[in-house]
Amino acid sequence: MELYNLKHPEQKVSFTEAVKLGLGRDRGLFFPTLIPVMDNIDELLNMPFVARSKAILGAWLAQEIGQNSVDRLVENAFNFELPLVSVDEKRACLELFHGPTLAFKDFGARFMAQCLNQLAVQERVTILTATSGDTGAAVADAFFGLDKIKVMVLYPKGKISALQEKMFTTLGDNIHTVAVESDFDACQDLVKAAFEDTEVRDELHLNSANSINISRLLAQICYYFEAVAQFKRSHSDDPVIAVPSGNFGNLTAGLFAKAMGLPIKRFVAATNSNDTVPRYLSDGTWSPKSTVATLSNAMDVAEPSNWPRVEAIVQAMGWSLKDIVGVALSEEETQAALSQLYQSGYLSEPHAAIAAQALTLTLQPGEHGIFLGTAHPAKFKDVVDSTLELDIPLPSELEAVKDKASLSVSLTPDFTVLKQHMLANL
Template identity: 80%
Template sequence: MELYNLKHPSQVVGFTEALKLGLGKDRGLFFPTSIPVLEDIDSLLALPFVERSKKVLGAWLADEIGQERVDALVEKAFNFDLVVEKADENRHCLELFHGPTLAFKDFGARFMAQCLNALASDEKINILTATSGDTGAAVADAFFGLDKIKVVVLYPKGKISLLQEKMFTTLGDNIHTVAVESDFDACQSLVKQAFEDSDVRDGLHLNSANSINISRLLAQICYYFEAVAQFKRQHNQDPVISVPSGNFGNLTAGLFAKAMGLPVKRFIAATNSNDTVPRYLAQGDWLPHQTVATMSNAMDVAEPSNWPRVEAIVDKMGWSLSDITGVAISESDTSAALSDLNEAGYLSEPHAAIAAQALTLNMSGDEKGIFLGTAHPAKFKDVVDRELNVELPLPEALAAVDNKAILSVTLADDFSALKEHLFKVL
């Protein structure tokens, strides 16, 4: 697999190097020089998830690391279920929250951890990542206890749910967590500054586990194939897929899947009030506003890092950005969408409700669609309980951390303070 830096195309690396570097020169994202196209999609969709995923990821990686190693990585990383559940007559939810931390990030984080453990196991590695909610838990769980790898997770203080926070701030050992007194965009900026500082990047052997790391995106491609496979067993048509979007790694993976040959009719990029992309798609001007705190906090991102990859895929495939529908859902409409799903008999949470509502607003009468359920409703228990007037029981993974002490340190939005802290703990 060959990748180049979108900001500096002359920087060309293989998968293993991109995996270890995370970002290229000047914060540039790595992007594949070619996208493999799969043959006989119908036969591929008939396979079980793990067996199909070996072929999907092998198309990207076998030439560099060998198919046998790809198979082993997939078997170790993808050892939990995913289900397409009917929400109503026209909408189905791809439930991605049956992994160990109850969120879709388990797919990418576990695959990345296995890749690093297999391909860079002789090197000291320090992971620095930012989370708007679920990445922190998935990364912490995936890397917890691994020799020679330490993790630092930055998150916006007071802007993620308490249960989300406890999923990754109570572990200790090789997992260090920092509550930043600002928003997610500031956390993401601090991570990028660290990678630009050669003393920090090289001195601490930094890597990033955000969706900017290509290994995570490749893993996420696999569940789009599973979504369509399950959907087409019930419906003789291609689905519209609505993606709850924050940093836009999820949509990027979906577009890669479509470019590989997956039959998706079209994609909807569904956001909350942080609507940079829907406004850009409608008006052509990239004008991020100040980040707004919402009940769908994992999507509270004003400047999504993965958007350049979206545009690169569209350009490479000869598509048009107009093929992507951008939809912003207000707080009041999010609340209504959550209630509508519940009345239809499907219990959800705010992020999935936004994607479900975007489907309703943008499907024609004969279309059917899939929206992504990116987290277990109980990870947003306070919101779901309040909005639906229910009392959600805690699943085992959340009950286990409910009474644990948070081990984070609190820092200002200041790179010098972060730098000092990194050299102290890593």
């Protein structure tokens, strides 16, 4: 598999190199020179999830690392269910929160951990990642205890849910966590600055586990195929898929799936008040505003890093950005959407609720759709309980950490301060 740097196309790397590097020169994202197209879609959709995922990822990676290696990576990473649950006659939710940290990020993080562990680790590696919520837990769990790999997670202090925070700040061992006294975009800027600092990058052998790492995106392609496979058991039409969107890695993976031949009618990019992309899709002007804290904090991103990949896919396939519908919901609309789902008999959380309502607002007569359930409702217990006047029980994964002490340190959003902390502790 060959990839090139979107900012410097002359920089070309293999998949293994891209996994190890994370980012290209000048913070450029790696993008495949060729998107494989599957000519046996009907056959694929009739396969079990793991077997199908081996075939899908094999189309990308088998030539470089061998199909047997691909099979091992998939078997070790994808070992939990992902049901498509009917909500009403028009909508179904693909529940992606049945992994070990109760969020969709488990798919990409576990696959990336397996890639690094099996393919790319000859010497010690430091994973540096920023999280707006669920990435931190998924990455920490996926890499916890792995030899030769240390992890540092940056997150915006006071701006993720308490239970999200407990899932990755209580582990210790090779997992280090930093509460940054700012927003997610500042955390992301610190990560990018670290990759540009030669001393930090070389001394610590930096890598990133954000969705900027291509291995995570490839893993996420697989659950779009599973969504359509389950959908086709009861529908003859192609689904509209609404994606709760923050850093836009999730939508990027969906577009890759469609480019491979998966029959998806169109995508809906659903955001909260951090509506850079919906505004851009509407008026063609890219004008990020300051990040706003919302009930759907994992989507509190004003400058999504993966957007250049979205545009690259659209250009490569000869599509139009008009084929992506952007919808942004206010806080009041988010709460109303969460309540509406509950009244329909489906308990959800704010991110999926935004996608569900965005789907409702954009479905045309005769269409059916899927929205992605990206996190277990209990990860946002405070919001869900207060909005729906409930006291939802905690699953065992959250019950186990809720009373543990956080091991995080708090730092200002100053790269010089972070650099000193990293070199001293990693």
